Each structure stands twice: as structure tokens, then as C-alpha cells.
Amino acid sequence: MTETAGPPGPDPSLIIVDDDKPFLQRLARAMELRGFAVETADTVAEGMRKVAERPPAYAVVDMRLEDGNGLDVIEQIRRRRPDSRTIVLTGYGNIATAVTAVKLGAVDYLAKPADADEVFAALTRDPTEKAVPPENPMSADRVRWEHIQRVYELCERNVSETARRLNMHRRTLQRILAKRAPR
Incomplete structure (x- = not known):
């Protein structure tokens, strides 16, 4: 996959919600280079406000944020735009949370640190394809x-x-x- 490949479909809007500001900025820039129109938020409240103003076609949401749980943002995205492709990022992965995220509409669940290629692949993967097992999973x-x-x-x-x-x-x-x- 080339770095200039764009997202499928006519609407490249993407929101990234993460309270790790350096990671948020790097990922936003990398997704812009791949053709997305990126909005960022570093709190649940800001993410909810931006989703209410303009529901995105794509979303990358951190699970744990300083002011709450990223699942609240995912739930609002699902209500406002059911066709949105959302993935969850977290440093504290567990099966129960992954199941909840998927029930709320997330299409994938990535453990931090995830790189831009993994995020791009998760966002643009054909919904009928299974996710590829990680090359180097945590022990x-x-x-x-x-x-x-x-x-x-x-x-x-x-x-x-x-x-x-x-x-x-x-x-x-x-x-x-x-x-x-x-x-």
C-alpha cells in the first residue's frame, strides 16, 4: 500500500480522539497524507461536540481519555452516522472491552502503540475480510x-x-x- 493511497468512497472525513497529543498529531498528519480530511479531539467532550456538528465517515477513538470513556464517542457516532467505520485504540486491551466496542459499532480494535499503516488498514479493510493477526503481538x-x-x-x-x-x-x-x- 502506498503512502498516498486514499480512503474509499466520496467522504474522507475522519475524526481522531486521543489524549496523547504527540501521538494524535503524528497520526492526524499520517492520515492526511493518505487522503483523509482529519478532525482531532483530545477529550470525550470535544469528540462528542465535533461528532454532533459533523458526523465523520471514519473514526479512530482511544478507549481511555482523561475526561471519560471513548466508548461514549463511538456510541454517538453510531447514532449520528450508522455507516461510519470506527476503530478503537487502547493501551489497556481486554476481551470484554473489545466486545463492547464491536457491539457499539467499532470495526476493529487495535492495541497501542499502533502505527499509521495498521490504522489505515483497519479503517479501509473490506468489511467481509477478517483482520490479519498481528505480526508481533504482546506476550x-x-x-x-x-x-x-x-x-x-x-x-x-x-x-x-x-x-x-x-x-x-x-x-x-x-x-x-x-x-x-x-x-
């Missing part, structure tokens, strides 16, 4: 580590509270947190 150890880090952050970096919620010994958790992330 089970990495998925476990990511989950522990997420809970640790949600517990405001409180080791005792995190250990309690994960049902593990505090010292075991401390050893895990002291190590580097697995590949």
Missing part, C-alpha cells in the same frame, strides 16, 4: 505487566491497595514493579 507476560501497571496507576501508585485489588502479596507486587517491562 502473555507483557499483557500481565500492562494490567498490573494500569491497576497500579488507577490506585494512585499505592502498592498496598494495588496488591489488595490484584489479590497478590505486597512484596510480590513490589518485585514485579521493580523489574523492567517484559517484551
